[in-house]
Amino acid sequence: MSKKKPLSQGQRRRMRANQEKRLQRKDSGSNASELQDSSLGPEQLGTVISRFGQHADIETESGQVVRCNMRRNIQSLVTGDKVVVRLSQDTETGIAGVVEAVHPRHSSLSRPDMYDGIKIIAANIDQILIVSSVVPSFTTQIIDRYLVAAEDTGISPIIILNKIDLLTDEERPEVEAALERYKNIGYPVYQVSSKSGLGVDGIKELLNEKVSVFVGQSGVGKSSLINAMMPDAELQIGDVSENSGLGQHTTTTAKLLHFASGGDLVDSPGVREFALWHLPAERVGWCFIEFRDYLGTCKFRDCKHKNDPGCAITAAFNDGKIAEDRYNNYHKIIASLDEQRHARHFRASSDD
Ligand SMILES: Nc1nc2c(ncn2[C@@H]2O[C@H](COP(=O)(O)OP(=O)(O)OP(=O)(O)O)[C@@H](O)[C@H]2O)c(=O)[nH]1
Numbered sequence: 001m002s003k004k005k006p007l008s009q010g011q012r013r014r015m016r017a018n019q020e021k022r023l024q025r026k027d028s029g030s031n032a033s034e035l036q037d038s039s040l041g042p043e044q045l046g047t048v049i050s051r052f053g054q055h056a057d058i059e060t061e062s063g064q065v066v067r068c069n070m071r072r073n074i075q076s077l078v079t080g081d082k083v084v085v086r087l088s089q090d091t092e093t094g095i096a097g098v099v100e101a102v103h104p105r106h107s108s109l110s111r112p113d114m115y116d117g118i119k120i121i122a123a124n125i126d127q128i129l130i131v132s133s134v135v136p137s138f139t140t141q142i143i144d145r146y147l148v149a150a151e152d153t154g155i156s157p158i159i160i161l162n163k164i165d166l167l168t169d170e171e172r173p174e175v176e177a178a179l180e181r182y183k184n185i186g187y188p189v190y191q192v193s194s195k196s197g198l199g200v201d202g203i204k205e206l207l208n209e210k211v212s213v214f215v216g217q218s219g220v221g222k223s224s225l226i227n228a229m230m231p232d233a234e235l236q237i238g239d240v241s242e243n244s245g246l247g248q249h250t251t252t253t254a255k256l257l258h259f260a261s262g263g264d265l266v267d268s269p270g271v272r273e274f275a276l277w278h279l280p281a282e283r284v285g286w287c288f289i290e291f292r293d294y295l296g297t298c299k300f301r302d303c304k305h306k307n308d309p310g311c312a313i314t315a316a317f318n319d320g321k322i323a324e325d326r327y328n329n330y331h332k333i334i335a336s337l338d339e340q341r342h343a344r345h346f347r348a349s350s351d352d
């Protein structure tokens with residue numbers, strides 16, 4: 001979190017361009033709440049803790065959190081973004097800094113948006129912790145859906161099975177076998193109980209020096225796990241009230257929080273609802289990581305990887321190189337995405 005990275009040439013160039021634009025804007029009337037440039041301190045590195053409307057809470061490298069305005073040429077700013085910020089001594093407005101520029105993101109988490117198609121909700125996430133549990137029921141189909149969604153972002157997924165205190169001897173062999181299959185294709189797997197505390201230290205270690213998000217179905221124990229490691233998380237997340245000029249309203253913007261034992265958490269209802277929305281079939285296939293060796297080698301370009309002649313994926317499955325469960329889940333995901341597409345198409349046509 002606190003390692004200072006020097007600005008790259010590109011970042012410096014962008015900052016200079018921004019500054020030039022700012023100078024040109026000088027006479028065109030400035031935002032009333034914008035701070036006077038003369039009262040601003042030197043540029044420094046900051047991290048977006050949360051963003052709401054035209055403001056953002058920025059944490060500086062010294063750990064100070066400052067409410068900032070944004071330069072108008074900043075197109076997109078989300079929780080987790082690394083920024084160039086200048087602080088002010090003038091706190092009369094309650095705004096104590098200006099975000100000058102945004103560093104390029106190494107990853108981003110997005111969700112579909114009614115207006116823009118896709119909305120980015122957080123940036124620079126290092127790992128996605130997919131939480132599943134044995135109660136209400138353990139299902140690999142849901143884990144695979146989250147794995148596909150995670151692979152699509154390029155952010156490393158980690159599988160966590162929670163509530164192992166409730167795992168019965170009867171269920172154990174099947175569950176262990178399923179987890180073993182994930183380990184075999186390269187995914188890290190952890191078993192924990194946020195209730196008994198079993199395995200929680202292992203998760204703490206995993207989070208250290210990383211920016212993580214927890215995703216998973218309702219009731220699997222995301223909150224319980226987070227609380228086991230960050231007892232005041234619920235309090236910290238809260239709702240952010242904002243006075244936008246259109247009246248007071250609350251937003252549940254993603255928020256970046258620090259684990260006492262090291263590492264950061266980005267959390268919000270939107271982040272937790274991270275899911276597989278819609279992807280073309282080819283992309284879903286690529287997101288099944290053990291399929292990658294075979295993709296592109298099927299006889300037909302539009303191969304459905306089912307009973308198609310010359311299908312390399314089905315051949316790999318028949319040879320035992322692709323697990324049956326994964327092969328079946330792939331087809332279930334494709335079928336469900338097709339259904340969603342049809343439903344959307346139907347809704348769109350009936351709106352005409
Ligand atoms: N036995 C047992 N129960 C647990 C464990 N972890 C969580 N629970 C219980 O499971 C229920 C759901 O836990 P939550 O932490 O609210 O689950 P969540 O994933 O945050 O759910 P949403 O907020 O709906 O997304 C609660 O009643 C918890 O007490 C565990 O390790 N063992």
Ligand SMILES: [Zn+2]
Pocket residue numbers: 298303304305306308310311312313314
């Ligand atoms: Zn095929």
